[in-house]
Amino acid sequence: MTYIPSEKRYQQMVYNRCGQSGVKLPAISLGLWHNFGGSDIYENYRKVLLHAFDCGITHFDLANNYGPPPGSSEENFGSILKKDLAGYRDELIISTKAGYLMWEGPYGDWGSKKYLVSSLDQSLKRMQLDYVDIFYSHRPDPGTPIEETMSALDLIVRQGKALYVGISNYKADEAKKAIKILKELGTPCLIHQPKYSMFERWAEGGLLDVLEDNGVGCIPFSPLAQGLLTNKYLNGIPEGSRASKGVFLKPEMLTQPILTQIKALNEIAQSRNQSLAQMALAWLLKDKRITSVLIGASSVAQLDDNLKALDNYQFSTDELKKIEKILN
Numbered sequence: 250m251t252y253i254p255s256e257k258r259y260q261q262m263v264y265n266r267c268g269q270s271g272v273k274l275p276a277i278s279l280g281l282w283h284n285f286g287g288s289d290i291y292e293n294y295r296k297v298l299l300h301a302f303d304c305g306i307t308h309f310d311l312a313n314n315y316g317p318p319p320g321s322s323e324e325n326f327g328s329i330l331k332k333d334l335a336g337y338r339d340e341l342i343i344s345t346k347a348g349y350l351m352w353e354g355p356y357g358d359w360g361s362k363k364y365l366v367s368s369l370d371q372s373l374k375r376m377q378l379d380y381v382d383i384f385y386s387h388r389p390d391p392g393t394p395i396e397e398t399m400s401a402l403d404l405i406v407r408q409g410k411a412l413y414v415g416i417s418n419y420k421a422d423e424a425k426k427a428i429k430i431l432k433e434l435g436t437p438c439l440i441h442q443p444k445y446s447m448f449e450r451w452a453e454g455g456l457l458d459v460l461e462d463n464g465v466g467c468i469p470f471s472p473l474a475q476g477l478l479t480n481k482y483l484n485g486i487p488e489g490s491r492a493s494k495g496v497f498l499k500p501e502m503l504t505q506p507i508l509t510q511i512k513a514l515n516e517i518a519q520s521r522n523q524s525l526a527q528m529a530l531a532w533l534l535k536d537k538r539i540t541s542v543l544i545g546a547s548s549v550a551q552l553d554d555n556l557k558a559l560d561n562y563q564f565s566t567d568e569l570k571k572i573e574k575i576l577n
């Protein structure tokens with residue numbers, strides 16, 4: 250069926266300025282790490298993607314290695330773009346990354362200029378795009394001078410293959426260095442993508458301050474701790490869930506102390522008339538330094554649940570205290 254986007258798509262979403270840049274991102278963005286690969290169902294992920302766009306999600310996040318198999322998420326995303334969203338490219342912020350193993354030999358991994366430039370060329374082919382909006386160094390590379398990785402990002406922008414650049418998984422001191430070098434090169438760092446949720450809080454130990462001080466945006470990934478911070482695992486491990494697949498979220502991560510925390514958090518969410526997923530996203534979005542939260546979703550129902558986080562992301566001091574007590 251021919252897809253016609255909802256005319257109301259810009260009415261519900263909140264758009265936040267990304268650091269001190271000119272670009273705004275939706276408060277909720279969609280990532281294609283899982284659920285969009287070669288082994289997933291086309292009609293399902295097409296529905297999720299188009300529903301996201303209908304709800305004002307303008308930002309889609311990919312990486313060279315997303316799938317499985319690696320590269321298949323970019324290919325699948327490219328086909329939907331071409332078939333359904335061809336007339337809407339200018340309404341989209343598309344990001345991709347390179348930094349993890351993508352091909353054999355010494356040039357298919359980490360942070361050399363050789364790898365980043367060739368990888369982005371491959372990503373553009375897979376997505377059938379002339380340029381991406383944001384290109385990331387997916388992780389810092391201890392074996393490559395940070396100057397080389399940053400100059401690859403600068404080169405890519407000058408070549409017109411990306412409009413903006415970002416960094417992901419860089420600790421506070423590494424991020425500070427990267428941001429400084431990029432600034433000197435004349436290609437400011439737009440955004441940082443750290444793992445950040447109620448269950449993963451290293452970003453609070455300096456990184457968020459570095460980003461704020463330098464006018465760089467922040468888009469936490471896995472804000473639902475891959476589904477742990479939802480009501481999904483309250484009564485066991487459902488068939489087909491990420492934990493049931495046991496690759497990135499292992500069943501043994503659902504320990505008794507974690508389950509006790511999830512149950513207690515769920516009670517606070519209920520007292521706020523929210524689902525746990527909504528409260529977990531709201532808890533991140535309450536901080537002005539957070540530009541957008543980067544969720545994953547395996548169904549339209551999950552997406553709709555998560556989007557309602559925007560109805561309330563204010564917390565009382567008492568609620569915050571109770572949450573801290575559960576988490577500590």
Ligand SMILES: NC(=O)c1ccc[n+]([C@@H]2O[C@H](COP(=O)([O-])OP(=O)(O)OC[C@H]3O[C@@H](n4cnc5c(N)ncnc54)[C@H](OP(=O)(O)O)[C@@H]3O)[C@@H](O)[C@H]2O)c1
Nearest residue numbers: 280281282470471472473474475476479490491544545554
């Ligand atoms: N930069 C990096 O190194 C890096 C690393 C990881 C991820 N990322 C990015 O971040 C994105 C999001 O990561 P993520 O998928 O781990 O995020 P997440 O939002 O923490 O987890 C998403 C998963 O949680 C479950 N879920 C989502 N909403 C739900 C709801 N309302 N109720 C019940 N279950 C729900 C679904 O799992 P089921 O499949 O079980 O239904 C879904 O696939 C990725 O797609 C990628 O773009 C970046």
